[in-house]
Every structure is written in C-alpha cells, then in structure tokens.
Amino acid sequence: MSQYVTSIGLDVHARSISAFAFNPMTGECESARFGYDPVSVAEWALGFEEPKAVYESGVTGFHLCRALRALGVDCVVGAVSKMQRPAADRRRKTDRRDAEFLARLLATRNVTEVWVPDERTEAARDLSRALADARDDLRRAKQRMGKFLLRHGHVFDERTPAGRRRGNWTAAYCRWVGSISFAEADDACVLEYYRDCVRRAEEAWRDLARRVAEAAGRPEWKPVCDALRCLKGVESATAFCLAAEAGDFGRFPTAPSFASWCGLTPSERSSGETVSRGGITRAGNAHARAALVEAAWHVPMSGRAPKALASGQSVAPAVRRHATKGNRRLQDRREAMRLSGKRPCVANCATAREMACWAWALARMAG
Numbered sequence: 001m002s003q004y005v006t007s008i009g010l011d012v013h014a015r016s017i018s019a020f021a022f023n024p025m026t027g028e029c030e031s032a033r034f035g036y037d038p039v040s041v042a043e044w045a046l047g048f049e050e051p052k053a054v055y056e057s058g059v060t061g062f063h064l065c066r067a068l069r070a071l072g073v074d075c076v077v078g079a080v081s082k083m084q085r086p087a088a089d090r091r092r093k094t095d096r097r098d099a100e101f102l103a104r105l106l107a108t109r110n111v112t113e114v115w116v117p118d119e120r121t122e123a124a125r126d127l128s129r130a131l132a133d134a135r136d137d138l139r140r141a142k143q144r145m146g147k148f149l150l151r152h153g154h155v156f157d158e159r160t161p162a163g164r165r166r167g168n169w170t171a172a173y174c175r176w177v178g179s180i181s182f183a184e185a186d187d188a189c190v191l192e193y194y195r196d197c198v199r200r201a202e203e204a205w206r207d208l209a210r211r212v213a214e215a216a217g218r219p220e221w222k223p224v225c226d227a228l229r230c231l232k233g234v235e236s237a238t239a240f241c242l243a244a245e246a247g248d249f250g251r252f253p254t255a256p257s258f259a260s261w262c263g264l265t266p267s268e269r270s271s272g273e274t275v276s277r278g279g280i281t282r283a284g285n286a287h288a289r290a291a292l293v294e295a296a297w298h299v300p301m302s303g304r305a306p307k308a309l310a311s312g313q314s315v316a317p318a319v320r321r322h323a324t325k326g327n328r329r330l331q332d333r334r335e336a337m338r339l340s341g342k343r344p345c346v347a348n349c350a351t352a353r354e355m356a357c358w359a360w361a362l363a364r365m366a367g
Contacts, residue, residue, distance in 0.1 A: 004052035004074060008045050009102025011095045012055045012064055017041055018095035021048050022103040031096055038067035045073045054106045056080040057114045065116050078102065081283065082112040117247045120220070124244035127215060129287060131208040131237060138201040142169060145177075145194035152187065154180055209237065216240040217312065224249070226313045227366035228359055230323030232330075233298030235310075238291045242359055245288040249364055255357035262289045264353035280349050289352070292359070296352040299330050300338070319365050326358035 005025060011018040017034045019041060030048075034040045045051045045068075053068060053075040068075040083105065089097065105111050117125065146168065149155070156173050158166045166172050177195065182188045216225040216236045221243055228239035252258040259265055263284030266277045282289070306324040309315070315323075330351055337347040 003050070005050040006048035006052070007103045007106040008048070008051050008053040009099040009104070009106065010041070010053055010055035010064070011098040011102070012036075012058075012060045013095075014060070016095070017064075018099045019044065019053075020096065020099035020103045021045070021051070022100070022107055023049065024107045029100075031099065033095075036064075038064055038071060042068055042071035042073045052076070052106065054078045054102050054111055056083070056102065062116050062122065066119070076111065077114040077116055078105070078111040079114050115247065115251055121244065121247045124215060124221065124240070125287075127208070127212060128237075128241045128244045131205070131212050132241075132287065132290075134201065134205040134208050138198070138205045141194070141197040141201045145191070145198055148190060148194055149177070149180070152182070212237050212240050216243075222314075223366045224363045226315050227319050227323070227362040229310065229313060230307055230315060230320055230327075230362065231295070231355065231358060232302040232307050232327050233295035233355075234359075238295050241291045242288055243363070245285050245291075246363070249360055249367060252360060255360045258360040259353050259356040261285060262292060262353075262356050264289060264292065264349065264356055279346075280353070288356075292352040292356050293348060296330075296348045296355055299327075299334050299351050299355075302327070302331065304328065304331065315366065319362055322365060323358070323362055326355075326362070330355060330358070 006021055006023050009020045009022075013036075015036055017036060019032045019034065021030045021032075022028075032044055034044070041053075041064075045053055051073060053073055055064065055075075055077060057077050057080050062077060065075045065077050083101075085101065089101070102111075156166070156168060156176050158172055158176060160166060177191075180191065182191065213236045215221060216239060221240065224243045225236065225239040228234050228242055229236065234242075246252070246258070246261075249258070252261065256265070260281075261284045263282045263286070264280050267279060267281045269276045269278070306320070307327065309320075333354060334347060334351050337350060338344075342350075
C-alpha cells in the first residue's frame with residue numbers, strides 16, 4: 001500500500017473536475033475546480049505534501065487516472081459500488097461535497113481500488129465489446145424486418161423434401177424475402193430499408209469478428225486465448241473476451257474470486273441460524289458473465305471426447321489434460337443437476353460459475 005499524507009478527492013465529469021484536498025494530520029482542507037485538464041489538476045495536487053488522488057469508477061473511464069500517474073500524481077479509481085454514503089447526505093449532493101466525501105474516504109483507507117488496465121488491454125476490451133454490440137445490432141435488424149413482414153401477413157414456411165421446416169435467415173429465406181412485393185410503394189421502400197440494415201449490420205459483425213480473431217492470435221493474447229479455447233463452448237471471440245476483460249488473471253488469488261468478479265456467485269441473506277441463498281449476484285463484469293453463460297449452454301450438447309485443437313492453436317500438454325478434466329467435470333455436474341430436477345437456467349448459471357473457475361486455472365497455467 002502506498003504511503004501518502006494528503007488525500008485528494010476528484011468528482012469527475014465530462015467537462016469539469018471538482019477537487020478537494022484533505023490532510024488528516026493537520027485538518028487542513030482546500031477545494032478547487034478545473035476544466036477537464038489533467039495537467040492543471042496535477043500541478044495543483046503536487047503542491048500538497050505526498051498527495052494521493054481518487055475518483056469514482058464510471059463512464060469517465062481510466063484516462064484521467066493514467067494521465068495523472070504519468071504526471072507524477074499517485075491516482076486510483078475507487079469502486080463506486082463499495083462506497084457507503086451517510087443517509088444524511090442523500091438530499092445534499094453537490095460536486096464539492098462528492099469530492100470531499102472521496103477525500104475523507106481515502107484518508108481513512110476505506111477505498112476499494114479498481115484495477116486500472118493499460119491502454120493496450122483497454123483497446124482489446126473495446127474491440128471485444130464492439131463485437132458484442134455489432135451482434136446485438138444484427139439481431140435487432142433481423143427482428144425489425146421479421147416483425148415488419150409478420151404484420152403484413154408474410155410468414156416463411158418453406159419445407160425440405162423430408163417435410164422439415166427450413167430455418168430463417170438461410171439462403172432460401174433470403175430468396176423468399178426477395179420475392180415479396182407490396183401494393184404500396186411505401187411498404188416496398190420500408191422492406192428495402194430493413195434488408196439494407198441487415199446487410200450492413202452483418203458486414204460490420206463479420207469485419208469485427210475477423211479483427212477479434214486476428215487480435216486473439218497476437219503474442220500478448222495467444223497463450224491465454226489458446227488455453228481457454230480448450231474448454232468446450234469457448235472459441236476465439238469468447239476466449240478473447242475473457243482474456244481482455246480480466247486483463248491479468250494473476251490479480252485474482254483464487255478461482256472463486258474470479259467467479260465472484262464475474263458476478264456468478266450465489267446471493268445470500270443470512271442472519272443467525274437462518275441461511276438463505278438466492279440467484280447469482282450479477283455484481284461484477286457483465287461482459288465476462290454473459291460470455292460464460294452463453295458458453296455454458298454448449299456443455300450438455302457436447303460429447304465426452306477431448307476437444308480437438310483448432311488450426312494454429314498451440315497449448316502445453318498439461319493445459320490440455322486439465323481442460324479435458326474440466327470439460328468432463330462440467331458435463332457430469334450438468335447431468336447431475338438435470339437429474340435432480342434443477343431448472344435449465346439455474347443449472348446453466350451454476351455451470352457458468354464452475355466454468356469460470358476452470359477458465360481461471362487454465363489461464364494461470366498458460367500465463
């Protein structure tokens with residue numbers, strides 16, 4: 001833990017920064033207000049004895065923290081979800097009071113620090129999250145077009161020679177959409193607009209998926225991504241998402257701590273002799289949690305044989321053996337929960353939590 005004398009709280013906004021400096025040894029306090037200018041904040045902060053600054057985690061990200069550190073100011077980002085404000089302050093909220101609250105919290109060593117990624121790791125996170133956004137955009141575009149056709153009585157019901165209904169968004173479906181005509185020119189224009197939205201969204205998604213696959217093969221990500229891909233249900237995009245979101249798996253001392261960071265541990269309300277546990281907390285990284293939950297749905301559909309290595313994938317024999325052991329363990333646990341009558345969604349979340357633990361172990365072995 002760094003030693004410091006003056007605690008500085010920063011209430012950061014898009015265009016302004018309110019600062020409050022507090023020296024608990026002398027009781028001196030000083031406040032200031034700046035535009036979003038790290039240089040001015042650093043010059044002011046360095047005028048105090050051994051300063052350390054803190055601001056809340058949020059939409060402003062980590063740019064200010066990295067900039068202040070580069071200028072010689074010790075700065076951390078505090079987990080806003082871990083900060084408990086006095087009830088009396090709920091009706092008195094100003095930028096200055098928020099900055100003072102952070103400064104006094106830092107002075108009493110009650111700030112839970114957020115891990116600050118470097119610029120390369122944050123860029124990888126942005127790329128992975130952009131791919132998820134592109135996938136959501138593509139799904140929305142398809143839904144809009146499908147529901148537009150449904151409102152006008154057009155339903156795809158083509159069948160194979162064996163009598164099985166063909167799926168949507170296949171080549172046959174696209175040909176069927178192309179054959180639809182409307183009596184009203186406005187409806188025809190709307191359909192063409194929706195078709196163009198789907199085409200553009202699909203092109204964007206494919207381009208980002210290609211970039212993610214390329215990024216997963218870079219030297220800084222390849223060992224961990226290749227190890228994570230040994231788990232069934234985890235491929236390049238999911239492995240890259242987990243690696244980028246975690247950044248450094250070594251910062252998690254145990255596998256349960258990584259699962260907790262993902263928000264996959266059960267919630268609990270216990271008191272005295274009463275023990276009550278509920279659904280997962282969801283109090284963690286939503287992107288990693290979503291990737292693990294989606295990957296866990298593949299577990300009951302996979303076979304018992306070890307997962308074959310993909311082209312270009314390279315892992316140590318010990319990593320592959322451990323991954324095979326983990327895959328079988330996940331399958332056995334999922335089957336046991338099914339036989340005990342657990343609901344599929346509950347069983348899947350439990351599988352995702354255990355998969356997070358195996359992913360942590362494989363990443364540590366590869367790293």
